[in-house]
Amino acid sequence: MTTAEHALDALGAAPARAGSPPPLPRPSHVSHASRTPGAPAAASGDAAAAALAKRTALPPGVWRTGLLAALAWFGLGLVTLLWPNKPIGFSDWNFTDEFGIATLVAGAAFLAVALLGARAGRVGRTLRPAGQWLVASAVVLALWEIGTAKLAVLPSPFFAPPQSLIDVVNEDWRRLGLSTAYSLRLLANGFVIGALVGFVTGVAVGWSRIAGYWVHPLLRFLGPVPASALLPLAFFFAPSSYVAAVFLVALATFFPVAVLTWSGVASVGKSYYDVARTLGASERFLVLRVAIPAALPQVFVGLFMGLGASFSVLITAEMMGVKAGLGWYLQWAQGWASYANMYAALLVMAALCSGLITLLFKVRDRVLSWQKGTVKW
Numbered sequence: 001m002t003t004a005e006h007a008l009d010a011l012g013a014a015p016a017r018a019g020s021p022p023p024l025p026r027p028s029h030v031s032h033a034s035r036t037p038g039a040p041a042a043a044s045g046d047a048a049a050a051a052l053a054k055r056t057a058l059p060p061g062v063w064r065t066g067l068l069a070a071l072a073w074f075g076l077g078l079v080t081l082l083w084p085n086k087p088i089g090f091s092d093w094n095f096t097d098e099f100g101i102a103t104l105v106a107g108a109a110f111l112a113v114a115l116l117g118a119r120a121g122r123v124g125r126t127l128r129p130a131g132q133w134l135v136a137s138a139v140v141l142a143l144w145e146i147g148t149a150k151l152a153v154l155p156s157p158f159f160a161p162p163q164s165l166i167d168v169v170n171e172d173w174r175r176l177g178l179s180t181a182y183s184l185r186l187l188a189n190g191f192v193i194g195a196l197v198g199f200v201t202g203v204a205v206g207w208s209r210i211a212g213y214w215v216h217p218l219l220r221f222l223g224p225v226p227a228s229a230l231l232p233l234a235f236f237f238a239p240s241s242y243v244a245a246v247f248l249v250a251l252a253t254f255f256p257v258a259v260l261t262w263s264g265v266a267s268v269g270k271s272y273y274d275v276a277r278t279l280g281a282s283e284r285f286l287v288l289r290v291a292i293p294a295a296l297p298q299v300f301v302g303l304f305m306g307l308g309a310s311f312s313v314l315i316t317a318e319m320m321g322v323k324a325g326l327g328w329y330l331q332w333a334q335g336w337a338s339y340a341n342m343y344a345a346l347l348v349m350a351a352l353c354s355g356l357i358t359l360l361f362k363v364r365d366r367v368l369s370w371q372k373g374t375v376k377w
Contacts, residue, residue, distance in 0.1 A: 061116075063114040063131070064114075065134075067111065067114045069134035070111035072135050072138035072142075074103075074104060076103045076141055077100045079142055079145060079150070080145055080149075081100035083150050085149045088152060093160075096161075099163035099166060110127070148161040157337055157338075159339070164340035168343075169344065176344060176348065179325050179345070180326060183314060183318065183352070186249065190247070190252075190253065193253075194249065194252065194257065198261065201219075202259065202299075203261055203292065206261065206265025206295070219258060223258075227313045230248065230251070231320060244317070245317035245318065249313050251313075256309065257306050261298065264296070265292070273286055300367075300368070307356060311353050315330070315349070
């Protein structure tokens, strides 16, 4: 055997022996599917299904959920305009036609965005994640409209149809807007004061053993007490109802921020401090440049918790003694049996709280941009 034959044997490809007929080449035009029984029928079936799907498919880029949302909003508009309202003792619900026309316009807008697909640009990219919510909101509004204005299953004046909210905004927008501004001012003052005091307290407790010895028992003992439980004492000792409300909002913010900041500072790994001390870092540097930055994710958790707690206390304080605000507006609407005004105030509260949480998320993303990828919430 020659050297070339030995090399071929090592590669696993035995050479053709002298005098042996060469192997027949495999026909390249014969596919594996043609050798499998029943393959021609399966291939033809797949081709027919693909052709049918191509004929029935929507144009490329069409937003299917957007089409469903447009259909739902068109249905809501037709129900509002074509189904007469049930008489309830007075003329009729105001702004019924305007509400129906607005829903039809919304349905037309969703239809345009759905048909444009990728060409809708930024509007389409914004609406696509909320597609199912757009459908659900139209269905809920339709059920609300039918149960109140059309069938009067839900008794008036305790339950008002959606168009009554438009009437409230049209008639009482000045008082509602002023109450919202007062609530924002009170919430901002209390939340900022409580967050700053809670942050400083949490850093002190987490860093200093002396501060932890004296403050830790107080946090464990007084922290779980709801801020609203101290409302009578606050209104008794404070010089004014506004100062009492600010104190209660600040107290509701203080506890979660202090506890979470303390937890964040105390959980910083010892190796970070050792490396910084090796490089000659002072105690001030360790606190400001090592402990606090490492604890910031926990601090923001406390801020989120404090925002929710402070908003609840805010409404309670305004209902008890403050002369203006959304809580006061709720009390006033309930006293006059203006339940539509009460529902409008509740929607404003929900929008306000949601907007503040969204703003806080943006602040967190900006402040913790250097920790991108490690923060999972």
